[in-house]
Amino acid sequence: MTHLILSRLTKTFGRETALDDVSLSVAPGERVALLGHNGAGKSTLMKIVLGLIPADAGRVEVLGAPPGSPQARAQVAYLPENAAFHPALTGEEQMGLYLRLRGQSPRDARPLLDRVGLGSAATRRIGTYSKGMRQRVGLAQALIGRPRLLILDEPTSGLDPVSRREFYAILDDLAADGAAILLSSHALTEVEARTDRIAILSRGVVVADDTLAGLRRNAALPTRMQIAARPGAADEVAEALQAGGRNGVTVDLVCAADEKLDRLGRIAALGPLVEDVEILPPSLKDIYDHYSRREAK
Numbered sequence: 043m044t045h046l047i048l049s050r051l052t053k054t055f056g057r058e059t060a061l062d063d064v065s066l067s068v069a070p071g072e073r074v075a076l077l078g079h080n081g082a083g084k085s086t087l088m089k090i091v092l093g094l095i096p097a098d099a100g101r102v103e104v105l106g107a108p109p110g111s112p113q114a115r116a117q118v119a120y121l122p123e124n125a126a127f128h129p130a131l132t133g134e135e136q137m138g139l140y141l142r143l144r145g146q147s148p149r150d151a152r153p154l155l156d157r158v159g160l161g162s163a164a165t166r167r168i169g170t171y172s173k174g175m176r177q178r179v180g181l182a183q184a185l186i187g188r189p190r191l192l193i194l195d196e197p198t199s200g201l202d203p204v205s206r207r208e209f210y211a212i213l214d215d216l217a218a219d220g221a222a223i224l225l226s227s228h229a230l231t232e233v234e235a236r237t238d239r240i241a242i243l244s245r246g247v248v249v250a251d252d253t254l255a256g257l258r259r260n261a262a263l264p265t266r267m268q269i270a271a272r273p274g275a276a277d278e279v280a281e282a283l284q285a286g287g288r289n290g291v292t293v294d295l296v297c298a299a300d301e302k303l304d305r306l307g308r309i310a311a312l313g314p315l316v317e318d319v320e321i322l323p324p325s326l327k328d329i330y331d332h333y334s335r336r337e338a339k
């Protein structure tokens with residue numbers, strides 16, 4: 043069973059179309075990133091999945107049940123963008139509170155905090171935690187009751203690369219245990235690490251839904267090459283390759299994705315005139331901009 047199915051979802055607020063014919067699914071064990079600019083519709087989509095607001099049209103299935111139904115709620119966890127905790131409570135006390143609210147023993151607080159790497163800070167007040175640590179409290183809270191679908195709203199924004207990696211490592215374990223994960227973000231650089239699929243929302247429309255490799259391939263953006271010429275040979279190299287840019291001994295070349303091998307062949311044919319070649323593939327930002335600029339289909 044696919045854990046989350048959205049089919050032809052539409053939601054408007056007055057004259058504002060927040061979601062326009064959105065279809066998306068997340069299978070067990072899959073980590074899907076939902077990317078989009080401010081106002082693209084990410085939070086609206088999540089609120090519909092959680093059953094907090096209704097869609098105008100379309101179908102939503104959360105673990106085979108309607109969103110917000112007791113069956114769905116029992117198996118769905120949510121981490122809001124700015125999860126707030128009581129600063130005077132320790133991590134353990136705060137988790138104990140959440141556990142009691144879910145009808146579970148507060149004794150489970152410690153193992154949950156251990157799981158997100160907060161075991162050693164469990165008895166410290168949350169007011170003294172860093173942003174990364176507070177995000178982990180949020181994740182620990184989301185893990186209560188072994189949810190099968192996790193909805194995480196910008197969980198990695200503001201985290202440093204190490205915290206982000208550790209966060210993804212926890213998500214890896216959850217996915218390996220069969221949970222489906224949908225997380226939102228503004229930036230491809232933040233989710234590139236370890237998600238299985240990336241869906242890009244632009245003005246309420248899904249403009250791309252693919253693996254990062256697939257997005258890269260389909261965007262077919264130009265590749266840059268920096269060719270280090272032998273001292274004194276830059277002009278000759280630039281001319282032979284009909285390259286525009288030149289910076290000292292380095293010749294810059296921009297070519298279409300499908301011309302890359304041909305260009306490399308020509309560079310290799312220059313033999314000793316060339317000392318080195320650096321290939322700079324399109325950046326994640328270039329790829330994201332390519333899709334998010336694309337008009338709705």
Ligand SMILES: Nc1ncnc2c1ncn2[C@@H]1O[C@H](COP(=O)(O)OP(=O)(O)OP(=O)(O)O)[C@@H](O)[C@H]1O
Nearest residue numbers: 055058059060078079080081082083084085086087
């Ligand atoms: N309750 C509401 N009333 C009116 N308009 C709303 C409401 N909620 C969302 N919108 C509008 O719907 C659109 C999508 O908003 P949404 O919050 O889903 O975007 P988002 O992708 O989550 O943005 P952000 O990254 O800034 O959180 C926006 O144009 C927003 O102004």
